[in-house]
Structure formats: structure tokens, C-alpha cells
Amino acid sequence: MDIALVTGAYKGLGFEWCNQLAHLGYKVILTARNVDQAIQAAEKLNEQDLVVYPKKLDVTDTSDTQELFDWANEMFGRIDLIINNAGINSGTRAKGDKDLQLANLSIDHLAKSEVLSMIDINAISPILLANTFRPLLRKSAKPIVVNIGSWLGSISIKKNGGNYSYAISKSALNMMNRAFAYDVVSENIISIVVNPGWTQTDMGGQKAQFTTKDSVKNLLENVIQKVSIGDSGKFFNYDGSAHPW
Numbered sequence: 001m002d003i004a005l006v007t008g009a010y011k012g013l014g015f016e017w018c019n020q021l022a023h024l025g026y027k028v029i030l031t032a033r034n035v036d037q038a039i040q041a042a043e044k045l046n047e048q049d050l051v052v053y054p055k056k057l058d059v060t061d062t063s064d065t066q067e068l069f070d071w072a073n074e075m076f077g078r079i080d081l082i083i084n085n086a087g088i089n090s091g092t093r094a095k096g097d098k099d100l101q102l103a104n105l106s107i108d109h110l111a112k113s114e115v116l117s118m119i120d121i122n123a124i125s126p127i128l129l130a131n132t133f134r135p136l137l138r139k140s141a142k143p144i145v146v147n148i149g150s151w152l153g154s155i156s157i158k159k160n161g162g163n164y165s166y167a168i169s170k171s172a173l174n175m176m177n178r179a180f181a182y183d184v185v186s187e188n189i190i191s192i193v194v195n196p197g198w199t200q201t202d203m204g205g206q207k208a209q210f211t212t213k214d215s216v217k218n219l220l221e222n223v224i225q226k227v228s229i230g231d232s233g234k235f236f237n238y239d240g241s242a243h244p245w
């Protein structure tokens with residue numbers, strides 16, 4: 001059985017990744033920064049006889065990452081798929097403004113810490129996690145790292161101002177992934193960014209276009225089950241097409 005690791009997985013898209021991967025026969029490591037939430041979420045899948053292991057992981061916490069690595073190394077000695085799903089989209093909460101706007105950039109401490117923490121969680125930590133797990137990825141016949149990006153991270157399709165927070169963090173993820181993909185291509189590790197589309201979650205809201213079920217199914221069928229090493233470093237849309245940078 002292949003082994004998958006999913007971050008930020010007790011709800012939303014992350015939980016659905018665990019659900020569908022487990023139904024496909026993966027052993028799934030379901031992680032969340034609050035371990036009780038991970039345990040409760042895993043129980044829902046274990047009740048269906050799916051093989052899901054709850055684990056604590058705050059993606060910005062290197063000691064969490066190392067502990068998880070040591071456990072996975074001992075338990076499986078291999079990882080086949082990492083879904084770097086954890087992400088935030090908060091912005092200036094005080095103003096009720098999800099996506100940081102130019103006028104609010106001067107709220108120095110709040111704005112700066114919000115932006116930097118978003119870049120850390122959404123762009124830097126996913127690649128650091130993948131890098132830590134490289135020794136286990138190398139043991140897989142076809143190791144894949146999937147970084148959940150967004151159309152909002154695309155520079156070429158941006159046609160309005162604002163969103164100095166989430167959008168720039170997802171653009172940074174694209175570049176982090178591109179660099180990482182070249183650095184690990186000789187190890188046969190496939191590392192890609194995908195856009196799940198606007199999806200019904202706490203982040204996407206209930207008016208979004210896709211259910212989590214459809215969003216994950218699209219990415220599994222159109223991208224993940226088809227990628228090869230020649231695709232590493234690319235940015236894919238949910239329909240399998242190349243997403244504009």
C-alpha cells in the first residue's frame with residue numbers, strides 16, 4: 001500500500017484528500033496542528049475501515065516535522081505522496097478584510113506579521129516539509145509532492161490591485177516549488193503546484209463553485225494520477241491543463 005501524508009487535514013480540502021486517498025487504498029497520515037482534531041477526523045475514516053493515522057503537525061514547527069519524520073521512518077520507511085494542503089487566508093482580520101489592501105499595509109505590526117506568517121505557512125513551510133521528507137520520498141517508486149496553490153497566485157491573470165497577503169504567498173509557493181523541483185529532479189521526486197479551484201470550505205465559503213469531493217476528485221483524476229517526472233515544477237489547473245503563471 002502506498003503511503004500519503006496530508007497537512008492541515010482535519011477539515012476542508014485536507015480531510016477530503018485523506019478520505020479519497022484512503023478509499024484509493026493509500027495508508028494516510030492525517031495531520032493537524034491540534035492533535036485532538038486530527039484524532040477526531042481520523043476516527044471518522046477509521047470507522048469505515050480506512051487506514052488513517054492521526055498525527056500532530058504545525059507545518060511551521062520544525063520539531064513537529066522532525067518527530068513526524070522519525071515516526072514515519074520507523075513505521076513505513078517510505079512516503080509516496082505528500083499533499084501540502086495546510087494554508088491560511090486571513091489578512092487584516094481587524095478590518096474584516098480578508099485580503100490585505102494597500103491602505104492597510106501601513107498598519108505596521110499587524111500587516112507585517114500577517115503577511116510574513118502567511119508566506120511562512122503557504123509558501124516556505126510546504127517546501128521545507130518536503131525537503132525534510134526527501135529521504136523517505138526517495139524510497140518510493142514514484143514520489144510525488146503536491147502543493148496546493150491558487151489561481152490567486154498567478155501573476156499573469158491578475159487584473160486588479162489589492163490582496164498583498166494571500167495572493168503573494170501563493171505566488172511565492174510557485175517559485176519555491178519550481179526551485180525545489182529542479183533541485184530534486186535527479187532523485188526522481190515529482191513536485192508540482194495545483195489550483196483546486198474555488199471550493200466550498202471555511203476558506204472558500206459555501207457559495208464556491210466546487211464541493212471538496214469534486215475538487216479533490218478533479219485533481220486526482222486529471223493531474224495526480226497522470227503526472228510524470230517531466231511535469232515536475234509545473235503549475236496545474238484542476239482540469240489538468242497548464243495554469244498560467
Ligand SMILES: NC(=O)c1ccc[n+]([C@@H]2O[C@H](COP(=O)([O-])OP(=O)(O)OC[C@H]3O[C@@H](n4cnc5c(N)ncnc54)[C@H](OP(=O)(O)O)[C@@H]3O)[C@@H](O)[C@H]2O)c1
Nearest residue numbers: 008012013033058059085086087150198199201202203204
Ligand atoms: N477553498 C478554496 O476555494 C481554495 C482555493 C484555492 C486554494 N485553496 C487552498 O487549499 C488549501 C486548503 O484550504 P481549505 O479551503 O480547505 O481551507 P480551510 O478549511 O480553512 O483549511 C485550512 C487548513 O489548514 C490548516 N492550517 C493552517 N495553518 C496551519 C499550520 N501552520 N500547520 C498546520 N495546519 C495549518 C488549518 O488548520 P487550523 O484550523 O488549525 O488553522 C486547516 O485545517 C489551502 O492551502 C488553501 O489556500 C483553497
